[in-house]
Amino acid sequence: MEDKEFRYKNELVQEALKEFAEKGFDSASLNQIIKRSGISKGSFYHHFDNKETLFSSVVQRVADEKLAFINQWLQQQGNGIKTAGFFEILQLQMEGGVEFALQYPELNQFLMSILKNPELMAKAEELSPRYYDEVFDPLIKDAVERGELRSDLEPNFMKQLIKYSLMNMGEIMLENIGDELNKEELMEQSRQFLDFLQHGLKA
Template sequence: MNKKSFERKNELLNAALDEFTRKNYENASLNTIIKNASISKGTFYYHFQNKQTLYLFLLETAVKTKWEFINSHMKEYPPDSPRRDIFDEFKLQAQMGMEFAVGFPQYHRLSIMFSREKGNKIYEDAKTTLHLDTESMIREMVKKARTREDLTEKFSEDFMVKILTYLFTNFDEIFHLEEDFHLDKMVENLNNYVEFMKHGMGR
């Protein structure tokens, strides 16, 4: 890809990111994206087949960037750290995710907008295409945690996976006020959230 074509694609991606973070998938306008990117339709179709392929490309880029960020920071916390249980894992990964949100606010906003697509075809298409399966990741963590006896035997594996998956994937929907997006407040909410998952509300 020559320099001019690369610059055009970047302009297109920036315009698309702006549109998809302000509107849901259905209402996002490809014509608006093309206009704001100051490119021709021919240039758009040179890079992408349609609005969906553009949207999926942005989601994939956001996911890859996020996990590269998390994995690079997780190296500071080796798995054999003293008594690191599943809840410590949640805290570490979520805290890295929050730092990512502060550093890459548009990608974070895109992920929030995507989570609101639940129930729509684009959500299922994206999950299938990008292999976004949080439940499988949580199940693997639960299996390891049960082996280490981090979790109670009172509840079945399926029950814990479903509950933890729901709690893990809906954090942003629970804490959605503007003040909640300051890093200090996010970390405070996260710590309380994980403590709630670990100990519940009982005395």
């Protein structure tokens, strides 16, 4: 139902992002979102079915912006990225994620609000497959062919393992670091996560 030429779409999505981040899905006021974005209810319902489709649009927008930022971040790392291994690329992606959080705190606050809220998390997980497919399908395929990842495990299983590990890593960071963003602490947590992912817990 969304029209890409909808004049106030950016304002609407921005106001929805703030409202969902602050209050969660159930408590978020659609009336307040509509009022602050400067549109009529009729115009809203012409482009969105309900609050849930608006939330889906916000999640998709933030995910797309984060993915675009990380892709640009990877390109800025020079030609070495072309020969980098799976775990080196994953490290760079996580570094890009940290930079995204620091440069776009409002978008990161929305993502963190999802991690804190099981209700929002469940809704966001329904929308996440395309993001992880786009990022990890080619990486895992190449890593298996190069012998970096085990060939006896199904690629889809490895993708799911990485997906849920990354999601839960966000929760671990929240517990250990809190809402204050500290680049050094975030990078150290990322390093430990990758070390675990590569080597496990075995001494």
